[in-house]
Amino acid sequence: MKNITIILTFIFISCTSKLPLEPNVSLSVPKTESLSKNEKLLMNGVYSVTNGSDILGDEIVGRWIDSSWCLYSKHDVVFSENMGGFDNDNSIFFSGYIRLVRSGGGIEISLKIFPDEGALDLKNNVRPANLTIKVSTSEGEKIELHWARMLYDPVKKDSLKIGTNKEFNIIAHRGGGRNSERLGKSENSIEMIKYADILGANGVEIDVKRTRDRKLIIFHDDTFSPRTIQGLYLLGKVENFDLAQIQAFGRLIYNESIPTLKEALSEIIYHTNLKLVWLDIKDPDIVEDVIKTKISLQQNRNVEILLGIPNNEVLNSYLSCDLKDSIDVLIEFSHQQALNIKSCKVWAPRWTNGTNSAEVLSIHSAGKLVFTWTLDVKEYIQDYLYDNEVDGILSNYPSLVIGMEYSR
Amino acid sequence: MKVLLIIIFFSFCREQISAQSSIDTTYKVELSITVCPLINHFRYERYPGAKKAIAIGEGIFIRSMWHPGRLLSVGLLSGYALVSKDRFFVNNNLNYEIGEEASARLSAIPLQIVVSMQSEILEFGLGMGPYLMLTTINFGRPSYGRRFELGMTFFSSYYFSLGKNIYLGPELRMLYLSYRGILSVMPSVTFRFDAFRY
Numbered sequence: 001m002k003n004i005t006i007i008l009t010f011i012f013i014s015c016t017s018k019l020p021l022e023p024n025v026s027l028s029v030p031k032t033e034s035l036s037k038n039e040k041l042l043m044n045g046v047y048s049v050t051n052g053s054d055i056l057g058d059e060i061v062g063r064w065i066d067s068s069w070c071l072y073s074k075h076d077v078v079f080s081e082n083m084g085g086f087d088n089d090n091s092i093f094f095s096g097y098i099r100l101v102r103s104g105g106g107i108e109i110s111l112k113i114f115p116d117e118g119a120l121d122l123k124n125n126v127r128p129a130n131l132t133i134k135v136s137t138s139e140g141e142k143i144e145l146h147w148a149r150m151l152y153d154p155v156k157k158d159s160l161k162i163g164t165n166k167e168f169n170i171i172a173h174r175g176g177g178r179n180s181e182r183l184g185k186s187e188n189s190i191e192m193i194k195y196a197d198i199l200g201a202n203g204v205e206i207d208v209k210r211t212r213d214r215k216l217i218i219f220h221d222d223t224f225s226p227r228t229i230q231g232l233y234l235l236g237k238v239e240n241f242d243l244a245q246i247q248a249f250g251r252l253i254y255n256e257s258i259p260t261l262k263e264a265l266s267e268i269i270y271h272t273n274l275k276l277v278w279l280d281i282k283d284p285d286i287v288e289d290v291i292k293t294k295i296s297l298q299q300n301r302n303v304e305i306l307l308g309i310p311n312n313e314v315l316n317s318y319l320s321c322d323l324k325d326s327i328d329v330l331i332e333f334s335h336q337q338a339l340n341i342k343s344c345k346v347w348a349p350r351w352t353n354g355t356n357s358a359e360v361l362s363i364h365s366a367g368k369l370v371f372t373w374t375l376d377v378k379e380y381i382q383d384y385l386y387d388n389e390v391d392g393i394l395s396n397y398p399s400l401v402i403g404m405e406y407s408r
Numbered sequence: 409m410k411v412l413l414i415i416i417f418f419s420f421c422r423e424q425i426s427a428q429s430s431i432d433t434t435y436k437v438e439l440s441i442t443v444c445p446l447i448n449h450f451r452y453e454r455y456p457g458a459k460k461a462i463a464i465g466e467g468i469f470i471r472s473m474w475h476p477g478r479l480l481s482v483g484l485l486s487g488y489a490l491v492s493k494d495r496f497f498v499n500n501n502l503n504y505e506i507g508e509e510a511s512a513r514l515s516a517i518p519l520q521i522v523v524s525m526q527s528e529i530l531e532f533g534l535g536m537g538p539y540l541m542l543t544t545i546n547f548g549r550p551s552y553g554r555r556f557e558l559g560m561t562f563f564s565s566y567y568f569s570l571g572k573n574i575y576l577g578p579e580l581r582m583l584y585l586s587y588r589g590i591l592s593v594m595p596s597v598t599f600r601f602d603a604f605r606y
Contacts, residue, residue, distance in 0.1 A: 212549075212551070223555060224553070224555075225555065225587075226452075226587050226588055226589075230452050230453060230456075231453070231454070231455055231456070232450065232452070232453075232454040232455065232492065232514055232543075232588065232590075233454065233455060233494075233512035233513075233514055233543045233545055234543070234545075234553070235541055235543050235553045235554070235555040236543065236552075236553025236554050236555050237553065240551055240552060240553050241545065241551045241553070242547075242548055242549065242551065244498075244506060244547060244548055245510075245545050245547045245548065245551055248455070248456070248498040248510050248547055249455050249456070249510070249512060249545060249547070250455075250456070251453075251456050
């Protein structure tokens with residue numbers, strides 16, 4: 001009777017449970033004068049935190065990403081996006097939000113740099129002796145950030161870095177983050193991909209699936225469910241539906257359209273600063289179509305598009321494809337295969353397998369890179385960043401990786 | 409709300425345990441057949457651009473209950489419910505070969521464990537467990553999909569006796585599919601009879 005009661009209670013709770021919602025935070029753009037490129041560079045740095053270390057930790061990375069002033073914590077998955085510039089009184093004013101990703105929380109904030117606390121020096125293109133940012137949260141908390149040092153310079157082995165990408169490769173999982181992170185944008189959506197650099201990533205991993213009419217879409221799961229989409233009539237296997245049906249009957253969780261591979265790659269190439277795309281291919285039958293899509297795109301900048309090869313089936317499909325020389329690959333399983341295949345640029349073992357120094361060395365000696373996936377645990381990110389010689393990390397929490405990397 | 413429902417559920421169980429006696433009784437297997445319209449409220453859009461949150465469907469259900477002559481009975485619930493069907497025009501369709509008119513229907517087949525408390529003429533019950541959701545889309549070629557999802561069914565019935573061990577009466581049912589945000593209210597008619605007694 002006791003066991004039946006426990007089972008029935010479990011079923012009851014499962015039947016009535018609701019999906020959590022994202023916090024209600026918004027980004028408003030105040031009427032201010034934008035900072036110049038040099039003024040922005042002078043602001044970049046590691047800041048020590050006083051009065052607010054419970055939210056942000058003791059230190060935080062501050063970095064301009066285009067027109068957004070972003071903060072990345074290294075103690076937890078906490079990041080902030082802000083917009084603003086010089087105010088009439090020669091102070092600098094931003095408004096934005098802090099997202100506490102793991103707890104699902106978020107608070108709106110405003111930031112101020114007073115003229116005598118660094119704003120005037122910045123306006124004169126001089127590095128301020130004491131740069132202080134005063135932060136007020138919507139919950140009435142006062143936080144102070146003090147510029148402490150320059151960002152860590154990650155350029156260690158330039159000759160080994162892919163293309164023009166000199167930075168450590170921080171690759172955002174599912175285009176930026178999973179739906180469970182409640183970022184206000186759906187996983188594998190165009191909107192999430194555009195948000196990936198704000199999250200701290202310089203590359204994205206996206207999942208490729210095929211529809212019944214052999215069109216390629218960006219979607220993670222094998223089946224449609226309320227976890228990934230809105231739309232009552234789309235349920236069951238993705239491959240049971242045509243692209244037109246999917247686009248007519250469904251939207252992603254935050255109401256975005258389900259993108260095709262071509263739309264996603266075009267967006268990355270033409271409308272983001274991302275430098276690397278990891279195409280996660282689970283179905284060996286789509287390899288040729290993926291390569292054809294990649295070939296059809298004219299690149300106006302060097303975005304590295306890597307075909308992810310997770311197993312021997314996909315590898316065999318790739319090796320038997322006439323177009324195989326048209327794309328570089330990332331091999332997720334065999335170190336030896338990564339060495340043997342000329343077009344393999346990256347060996348990407350699962351992080352739980354660890355990395356053997358000799359294997360990493362041999363990959364590096366062959367002019368290839370080592371990434372690890374999907375790494376979300378702070379202690380292990382630290383190990384891989386500080387003690388291993390990996391060149392990139394795929395994570396659901398790119399903001400944590402960038403916070404830890406640049407505050408070294 | 410959830411806590412309140414859990415308290416009611418456990419009160420219900422406690423009540424039936426204390427109501428049991430050691431007197432020998434007749435054990436029955438009862439079959440109930442319920443026919444009803446479904447008045448469905450959808451928390452989310454059924455398809456992009458859908459304006460109405462309410463749709464009407466219909467259903468037929470069968471419930472088999474083992475009733476040991478005490479207040480509590482347990483059993484299984486199945487059946488078929490047409491949850492919704494829609495027909496609409498797709499404005500931004502770029503595939504001209506398949507036209508602009510799309511239609512779809514969603515059905516549900518419950519496969520649930522039911523616990524109910526009943527006297528001769530009254531019954532209150534709760535069904536928990538999976539629903540097999542079935543979809544058909546007609547836009548170009550027809551497409552079909554299916555998926556199991558958890559749901560809950562509440563029901564309360566009042567019976568009029570039509571003869572020995574045969575009853576007919578109104579029943580109010582509610583179905584809640586929380587994952588899809590569907591709440592269905594079903595004003596029903598139920599026919600009940602004893603299929604087996606020992």
